[in-house]
Amino acid sequence: MRSHAERGNDELAPLPVGRGVGVRAGFTTTLSIFPTIMHNKTLTELSAGLATGQYSSRELTAAFLARIQQHNPQLNAFITVTAETALAQAAAADQRRAQGQAGPLTGIPMAHKDIFCTQGVKTSCGSKMLDNFTAPYDATVVAKLNDAGMVMLGKLNMDEFAMGSSNESSHYGPVKNPWDLNAVPGGSSGGSAAAVAARLAPVATATDTGGSIRQPAAFCGVTGIKPTYGRVSRYGMIAYASSLDQGGVIAQSAEDCALLLNAMAGFDPRDSTCVDQPVPDYTAGLGDDIAGLRIGLPRQWFGEGLSNDVAQAVRAAVGQFEQLGATVVDIDLPHAPYCIPCYYVIAMSEASSNLARFDGARYGHRCENPKDLLDMYMRSRGEGFGAEVQRRILIGTYALSAGYYDAYYLKAQKIRRLIAQDFQQALQQCDVIMGPVAPSTAFDLGSHSGDPVQMYLEDIYTLPLNLAGLPGMSIPVGFGDNQRPVGLQMIAGYWQEGLLLKAAHRYQQNSDWHTKRAC
Amino acid sequence: MQWETVIGLEIHAQLATKSKIFSGAATAYGAEPNTQACAVDLGFPGVLPVLNEEAVRMAVKLGLAIDAKITPRSVFARKNYFYPDLPKGYQISQYDLPVVGLGRLDIEVDGVSKTIGVTRAHLEEDAGKSLHEDFHGASGIDLNRAGTPLLEIVSEPDMRSAKEAVAYMKKLHSLVRYLEICDGNMQEGSFRCDANVSVRPKGESKFGTRCEIKNLNSFRFVEKAINFEVERQIEIIENGGTITQETRLYDSVKDETRSMRSKEEANDYRYFPDPDLLPLDIAPEFIEQVRGSLPELPDAKRARFQSQYGLSDYDSAVLTASRELADYYEAVAKLAASDAKLCANWVMGELSGKLNEDGLEIGQSKVSAAQLAGMIQRISDDTISGKIAKQVFETLWHEGGTADEIIEKQGLKQITDTSAIEGIIDGIIAANPEQLAQYRAGKDKLFGFFVGQAMKATQGKANPAQLNELLKKKLQ
């Protein structure tokens, strides 16, 4: 790990921020073209700024596009930048505003993880398999945010088919962590987290199957929320593991997340697993007091394997919650250790089936000159999928194959129920479960490339949530020994996103970790 | 060595819903390729299935009609394999928990009744079509059919002859049409049959190795294919060989089955519950509602025709073979309000004959129930004879109108006036003294001659019964 002094002329050398010290960046003039540093504003601030006419959506969009142009080559957060359509959308948004028809999100730039189908725009899912795929329809999430008048800056980089915890498996190259270019941003929503952390977009959509929102949010010092399974429509969200995938938000704050979740959440008749549960206004009640909030700390999550600096930052954050009136109890998640094999069997099995449609027949990559049908399948898929995806398809295929279903998939589904029951029991003793997001801060690029299992162990605290289908958040609560951000994981019961956002917001009103910027 | 044949049938009935089982695309037959394949049917990334209510209702109807248990919680499973007509690389079907459980269907072969067990029936989606016409060495894929709902009905291996298999298939075919859940159009592929055939020595309880004959799309082919297959298997075993379990196709031109170059060779379908769908819960209220909407089923209708109309079992069976035919008959019987048996004869006889000749279904009959009933009334009230009625019927068929209009126009009223008939008879006797003498001498056959002459003289309008009676008297 290079010291600060050694980093020399990196344009994006992060500020040396110590713990507990809030330093606002009045930074590096070579980077910022616009005197009003619009890109540093939160979604909430931008919404107000647009509403009061401080700037137009066109100006805002142009500012972000310029910033992307400058910094993306280094960070590689964007796969596709949709400059022309963004400016057109911004113009339309300004017009809506002029006609008095603007909502809270109208005209605000954002970016989508490249897992959401965007009609007429390349949707690659980080894979060579879909490098030539222009989606013929909009995902429901995309349509909803379009309807809210948001402006799409582009599509964000990700681990291939959402399989990864470091954004190193993308066909389009790894994403760099804006806090430290030698570090991974986390995955699979590495592009989303890096883009928000570097303020290339004020907010981004993302997805979480085993931690893919929470972990990159933690690694990049930003706020992320994975809602309850069934809260957000999966229609148009390219499937990895159907019973675990959920769409969510990465933003600068809980307040920003709430604004976006309001627009994203809701029943979709096109998704059988989407639940017809009324969507509350997640922004209402954000300012509420949290005195009496019961926090549960799982014993199993604070044992061996958790690095000290992370443990310290997490405990400090919990201490801060106590200052705000919360009480703390120790709870147990007895089946915690089994979440990893359980998750991977289920995820890989479902993925092996979900990815069978990528066969070169109707869209996507087809190999050159297939000599027969079998050749077309074998080579299109062999060429189109990267190594990690291939590994998971192979495991999943094996786990479901004749004679193994009971031992693997069925067994995993049973353990899944036990894990969900653990949480239900724990949530009787507390309102919100808190703990670390990852065992350490962001690791170095390339450091986990040898052993796939090592990578899987990174997800130990995040996986169980997806198995249970509960909502979870990650909020920045400090920095590790290597100056890389630390995230706090917060978990609540089904449909308790509002409680999570409220608690997170209260914390963020009384701390400033979320205001720190990488660049 | 005495052999016993064991047959089980798997029938795929395409359900007559308007839209697909998991998407809102249309299911109408004959559309231009890929114009009825939406994003869900094409298996684009990110699409998801949502279950069609009517498909469920139709499955429950079938289940109730075969006295089967409706599974309160059934599950959809993915059957994973690669084929160009299967866009997602898996077929959504049901595996462990099908929507319909064990049921039964009664059949009749050569007057002998038998109950055939139905193991289960489950919902699944149909695949698209591969067209093997040469596109410069490529196959063309049409996915219009992908996603059409299918009900796969699996019988117990209870059939013991090709005839029984055909009877079962016909009964099921009639039933699904009665229930209006399937149009039964085998040419269009709405009703497809796979036969599992094996043989074993008579008295043996263990099953022999079976072969599956796929995609038989006519009753005739089912019978011929099974018969061929049985012979083939017996010959192999008698020559000391063993049967290889395999899938075979029936070649109707050569009248033989042959092994399919296995596309499913060593296929492991890796069934698992589809995570994009939730378990299907069917409440007792739903089942009762469906039960209430069931039409009168073929067997019940057949029994009622016997008791209500006094028809024979045979006649009832013929008339209730299809719901449309039964409905037509009842309309005729009701309107004619006279001789139910006479109505039956006309429907089964002349009318059916005409339909067959012109290749029409009962629904396309050129003579309506009202028209036929009107004519039958005129037979019953002796206005016309049965023979003249055939003439009237021809006219009705080719020109339309009513029986009364035709009788009037063509002057077909029967002659029933006794003295008129006597007069005619007198005239004929006078004109044929030789035949009279021969008849009186003992040549009874000549009676027909006199009848014929009288009919000719009256243009067939003499009331036959009266004519016979009077002729007998006068010839003596």
Added chain:
Amino acid sequence: MSLSAEEVHKIAWLARLAITPDQVDAYARDLSSILGFVEQMNAVDTADVMPMAHPQDLSQRLRPDLVSETDQRELFQSIAPKVEAGLYLVPKVIE
């Protein structure tokens, strides 16, 4: 839990995934490692536990039988590798 090269080939064939000879060994190693890791699940007693397919015990919603999709063939086939006369073309299927 150790997988042989042959088993890897078989699984790769089931998944229609072409893998090169050098990949086979790497995959055999990786897969064996992952499977060995997954064996941990056996330590948990799940004798009386119902498998959990979805987080909440909900049942499938039914959709009314209505045609709601229109013909979008042109759009959908504009991204296809090979089409002719409205049909998707693939290398010949041998029956």
